[in-house]
Amino acid sequence: MSPNRALVFKEIPSGLPVPGKHLAVEEIPGDETTACPEGGLVLKSLYSSLDPYQRGRMRPPHVQSYYPALPVGETFTSRAIAQVVSSDNPQFRPGDTVIGMLSIQEVVILEAKSLPFVRLLDNPMSIEDIRAFLGPLGVPGLTAYGGLYEIGKPERGQTIFVSAASGAVGQMVGQIAKLEGLRVVGSVGSDEKLKFILDELGFDAGFNYKTESSLADALARVAPEGLDIFFDNVGGDHLDAALAHMKDHGRVVLCGTISDYNKAPEDRYPVRNTTYIFSKRLTVRGFLVSDKEIMEKYSAEHQRRVQGWLKDGTLRTKIWEVQGVENAPEAFLALFTGKNFGKVVLKY
Amino acid sequence: MSPNRALVFKEIPSGLPVPGKHLAVEEIPGDETTACPEGGLVLKSLYSSLDPYQRGRMRPPHVQSYYPALPVGETFTSRAIAQVVSSDNPQFRPGDTVIGMLSIQEVVILEAKSLPFVRLLDNPMSIEDIRAFLGPLGVPGLTAYGGLYEIGKPERGQTIFVSAASGAVGQMVGQIAKLEGLRVVGSVGSDEKLKFILDELGFDAGFNYKTESSLADALARVAPEGLDIFFDNVGGDHLDAALAHMKDHGRVVLCGTISDYNKAPEDRYPVRNTTYIFSKRLTVRGFLVSDKEIMEKYSAEHQRRVQGWLKDGTLRTKIWEVQGVENAPEAFLALFTGKNFGKVVLKY
Numbered sequence: 001m002s003p004n005r006a007l008v009f010k011e012i013p014s015g016l017p018v019p020g021k022h023l024a025v026e027e028i029p030g031d032e033t034t035a036c037p038e039g040g041l042v043l044k045s046l047y048s049s050l051d052p053y054q055r056g057r058m059r060p061p062h063v064q065s066y067y068p069a070l071p072v073g074e075t076f077t078s079r080a081i082a083q084v085v086s087s088d089n090p091q092f093r094p095g096d097t098v099i100g101m102l103s104i105q106e107v108v109i110l111e112a113k114s115l116p117f118v119r120l121l122d123n124p125m126s127i128e129d130i131r132a133f134l135g136p137l138g139v140p141g142l143t144a145y146g147g148l149y150e151i152g153k154p155e156r157g158q159t160i161f162v163s164a165a166s167g168a169v170g171q172m173v174g175q176i177a178k179l180e181g182l183r184v185v186g187s188v189g190s191d192e193k194l195k196f197i198l199d200e201l202g203f204d205a206g207f208n209y210k211t212e213s214s215l216a217d218a219l220a221r222v223a224p225e226g227l228d229i230f231f232d233n234v235g236g237d238h239l240d241a242a243l244a245h246m247k248d249h250g251r252v253v254l255c256g257t258i259s260d261y262n263k264a265p266e267d268r269y270p271v272r273n274t275t276y277i278f279s280k281r282l283t284v285r286g287f288l289v290s291d292k293e294i295m296e297k298y299s300a301e302h303q304r305r306v307q308g309w310l311k312d313g314t315l316r317t318k319i320w321e322v323q324g325v326e327n328a329p330e331a332f333l334a335l336f337t338g339k340n341f342g343k344v345v346l347k348y
Numbered sequence: 349m350s351p352n353r354a355l356v357f358k359e360i361p362s363g364l365p366v367p368g369k370h371l372a373v374e375e376i377p378g379d380e381t382t383a384c385p386e387g388g389l390v391l392k393s394l395y396s397s398l399d400p401y402q403r404g405r406m407r408p409p410h411v412q413s414y415y416p417a418l419p420v421g422e423t424f425t426s427r428a429i430a431q432v433v434s435s436d437n438p439q440f441r442p443g444d445t446v447i448g449m450l451s452i453q454e455v456v457i458l459e460a461k462s463l464p465f466v467r468l469l470d471n472p473m474s475i476e477d478i479r480a481f482l483g484p485l486g487v488p489g490l491t492a493y494g495g496l497y498e499i500g501k502p503e504r505g506q507t508i509f510v511s512a513a514s515g516a517v518g519q520m521v522g523q524i525a526k527l528e529g530l531r532v533v534g535s536v537g538s539d540e541k542l543k544f545i546l547d548e549l550g551f552d553a554g555f556n557y558k559t560e561s562s563l564a565d566a567l568a569r570v571a572p573e574g575l576d577i578f579f580d581n582v583g584g585d586h587l588d589a590a591l592a593h594m595k596d597h598g599r600v601v602l603c604g605t606i607s608d609y610n611k612a613p614e615d616r617y618p619v620r621n622t623t624y625i626f627s628k629r630l631t632v633r634g635f636l637v638s639d640k641e642i643m644e645k646y647s648a649e650h651q652r653r654v655q656g657w658l659k660d661g662t663l664r665t666k667i668w669e670v671q672g673v674e675n676a677p678e679a680f681l682a683l684f685t686g687k688n689f690g691k692v693v694l695k696y
Contacts, residue, residue: 235623235626268620270619274602278602279413283631285625291629
């Protein structure tokens with residue numbers, strides 16, 4: 001048996017976390033031969049999702065935020081797909097594939113009380129690449145789907161701007177908006193990503209924000225008609241520029257503010273265009289996938305439609321797979337440096 | 349006959365307008381003896397409303413905004429109450445009181461084509477002080493009423509923060525929110541105004557922002573429980589501080605951004621807390637009273653309920669009356685310096 005390794009939170013960072021210092025891969029007890037706990041499971045991890053929100057958990061426990069702080073010394077958790085090695089529960093058999101909120105580690109020993117965190121992977125259309133259940137069919141997919149419909153309220157012929165357009169959420173938003181008949185423009189962080197959203201995802205226009213001297217000019221160029229919807233995964237400078245470029249009664253879907261996650265409050269980008277929220281009568285709304293108006297309202301519809309679109313090839317998925325838990329820290333950091341290209345998945 | 353005088357737009361200002369330079373009172377043709385135009389009216393102005401939005405009209409015509417730019421050389425217009433001097437229309441008789449969008453001048457000669465801009469003042473409950481139809485029963489009142497209900501969605505026991513709380517809109521928002529059973533806190537620009545909102549309007553708490561070193565600290569003191577609703581007439585620093593103090597799923601009603609109206613875009617206050625719109629899942633929405641979800645939805649209900657509340661003394665009104673059109677420029681400027689105390693009304 002190989003040793004069991006986990007991604008552990010070591011120290012609270014003040015900026016970009018440093019692998020080895022703030023998070024590290026460490027050996028922990030337990031392996032596939034560990035006796036199954038009473039009523040529990042022994043799982044072998046297949047894939048774990050790595051997501052920007054996990055940076056927000058690396059904070060002092062007294063700081064309030066939408067997701068509980070992770071205590072220093074604990075193993076990170078995330079949505080993961082795993083295989084049952086042994087089971088003391090009649091609902092699960094060895095060999096079953098499960099999905100749920102699990103520790104980021106190679107072998108997971110799940111006590112009976114933790115069983116509600118996993119369920120059998122439900123794959124009625126036999127989607128071949130099960131990593132999709134961490135991407136378009138997982139949390140990023142439902143985030144894209146629910147945020148777009150609930151807050152964006154897309155209508156045929158309108159224009160939507162998607163930031164971080166090749167990312168896990170952005171790639172879905174853009175493609176669904178195209179299916180709804182919108183004009184879709186996006187921003188990305190490299191020329192390679194730009195080519196991808198234009199040539200493979202069918203975006204109507206886009207730009208690499210790293211090579212633009214002015215986001216305002218870039219927006220004016222790719223969407224001279226103005227924006228009906230801005231689906232924002234970035235915040236800061238992107239939000240500021242888009243506010244000035246929205247049409248009256250436009251909707252800004254605040255899905256994330258990744259540009260802020262590694263910044264102290266006083267270093268956040270100074271947004272000077274909030275005045276347009278008033279004068280253009282915009283609706284700017286933040287949401288989390290766990291909010292009941294997203295989760296409860298859209299889960300079933302999202303699974304049904306997106307499974308269909310994946311099955312018939314209507315939707316494309318870009319997954320950035322990193323192999324080996326020893327590479328998890330670098331894979332996580334890539335989310336903030338933009339090194340990743342697509343949805344980040346850790347393969348064990 | 350005294351000469352007819354009007355408030356004229358002279359020059360586009362770049363900051364705070366200067367009376368005599370950017371706006372001035374000038375003699376214009378026409379007086380009460382002027383022959384009534386065919387199908388039209390001759391009106392003697394009684395009261396004109398002066399409002400912050402009029403600053404936004406003093407811009408170059410090519411700059412887009414929600415209200416048409418006022419061409420240089422033209423007379424300002426506003427909601428006004430006037431008396432019919434002579435009429436060539438069977439719907440109006442000399443002595444009738446009318447209300448509508450009129451030039452800010454002592455005598456108004458109204459051509460037949462402009463009659464849609466005025467109507468007979470409808471005062472079914474015989475409200476004694478007809479200036480109320482420019483305040484609580486006028487545009488500021490409907491603004492307060494519609495914005496509070498449509499966007500704020502007040503619920504008994506919640507906490508609302510109102511900026512510019514003694515102003516035309518703020519005084520209404522605070523009092524209606526109290527009637528709805530909310531805890532109401534407000535910010536004002538003088539100790540006299542603070543005493544007024546606490547002692548006369550029944551606000552639960554408040555502060556004079558000019559004597560606070562930190563808006564964040566002031567908010568934490570007056571509303572330690574956090575804010576469910578922020579009804580904002582100020583923007584900039586007030587919006588920034590309130591975003592950090594909102595509860596999850598709070599609503600920010602952007603009614604105006606008076607702190608910006610005399611600033612160049614690059615001088616606007618840098619808001620660093622937009623990230624909370626995402627993480628607290630806030631809804632931040634701007635509106636204008638003319639938006640159909642306000643005007644059409646709330647006009648009748650607003651008149652019925654607010655007329656009743658004024659008649660039985662439930663609601664109080666603070667009007668800051670300035671006498672004589674020659675004082676109109678200073679009265680208008682007072683809106684931006686905070687010299688006014690309550691709804692600004694020009695009496696002729």
